[in-house]
Amino acid sequence: MAYRDNTKRIRIGNREIGGGSPVLIQSMTNTRTEDIAATVTQIHRLEEAGCEIIRCAVPTMEAAHALKEIKKQISIPLVADIHFDYRLAIAAVENGADKIRINPGNIGSRERVEAVVNAAKERHVPIRVGVNSGSLEKELISKYRGVTAEGLVESALDKARLIEDMGYDNLVISIKSSDVLMCARAHELIAERTSYPLHVGITEAGTLHSGNIKSSLGLGIILYQGIGDTIRVSLTGDPLEEVRSAKQILRTMGLRKGGIEVVSCPTCGRTKIDLIGLANQVETMVSGMDGLELKVAVMGCVVNGPGEAREADIGIAGGIGEGLLIKKGEVVRKVPEKELLSVLKDELLHWKK
Incomplete structure (x- = not known):
């Protein structure tokens, strides 16, 4: 996998994307941004899970003003997500947003877009130019006879060029679609035509199950080509799941080290323990152990357990009333079944590198 390291380096708060920097994980709060306490609490949980950039919706002036206090209580960069009202974008910048996300197409006149750009330019705040397949301009839909990857790319580049003409190039581009293959194709095309860093994701991917499948496929195709500087897995659910999924995708692609990988066998007629429950417990238990870089195997029986776990650093295999x-x-030793989880945890907590 040849990683695209010739993208423009953009600073977002205390982090950087592009120019060969690590691919950073983003998520978005689903609290009311006006509720400062709830929003900060959620951001802290996301930080602990591994979120590196957080985005908050700014639908009201109260939300824009809340950013100032939220910023004081968090340590990761804060992105303000604005639609329609250019005044909210300006207020978000004035209240400390580390980046703003706008679609110039729905902000209004050129004068209003320029007012936002000037505010961002004054404070060196990067702008993420976002284009979604659901909001593609009618002219481009007509030109390409439908919503297409080519149309998405043209729309995004047109908007970037508009801001460039205003004397600002501190930009990040995102082009998203819920159509996995269209999204992948659009990123292939735009990577050939711009050096701006790309925010990558499959928009409106769906629920935890279907959304993870679509996001893994789409992001896998895109990242494998070395495209993408920051990612968000968009799921209908707890934002924590977005971060967990993003971490797993990056680890699987070889773009993120650290943390524990859990492998487990499928259940079969030989399984005499609650393997599904045990594997889920193990995965939950190790989710915060980012300081270790290990592979942990959870096997359903003692017949094939040791062999199947051979490539893992450590593992457990269930039996009848006991496990290995x-x-x-x-095989190191036999363990009573009810102690399997606690014994594994103790081994990991005292693991010597």
Whole structure:
């Protein structure tokens, strides 16, 4: 995988994207931004889970003003998401947003877009130019006879050029579609035509199940080509799940190190324990252990457990009333079934690198 490291480097608060920097994980709060306490609480949970950039909706002037206090209580960059009202974008910048997300097409006249650009320019705040397949201009739909990857790219580049003409190039581009293959194709095309860093995601991907499948496929195709500088997995649910999924996608693609990978076998007729429950418990238990870089195996039976866990650093395999603790494919000892989880946890907490 040849990673695209020739993108423009953009600073967002205390982090950078582009120019070969690590791909950063984003999510978006689903609290009312006006509710400062609830929003800060959620951001702290997301920070702990591994979120590196957070975005908040700014639908009201009260929300724009709330950003100032929210910023004081968090440590990751804050992005303000604005639609329609240019005054909200200006207020968000004035209240400390580290980046703003706008679609110049729905902000209004050129004069209003320029007012936003001037506010961002004054404070060196980057602008994310966002284009979604659901908001593609009618002229481009007509030109390309429908919503197409080519239309998305033209729309995004037109908007970037508009801001460039206003004397500002501190930009990030995002082109999103809920159509996985269209989204992948659009990123292939735009990567050839711009050096701006790209915010990548499959928009409106869906619920936890379907959304994870679509996001994994789409982001996998795009990232494998070395395209993408920051990602968001868009899921209908708890934003924590977005961060967990993004971390797993980056680890699977080899773009993120650290953390524990859990592998588990499918259940079969030999399984005599609650393997599904045990695997889920293990995954939850290790989710915060980013300081370790290990592979943990959770196997359903003692017949194939040691062999299947051979490539894992450590693993457990269930039996009838007892199970095995396995290291590098070798059985270390037998453990009562009810103690499997606690024994594994103790081993990990005292793991020597």
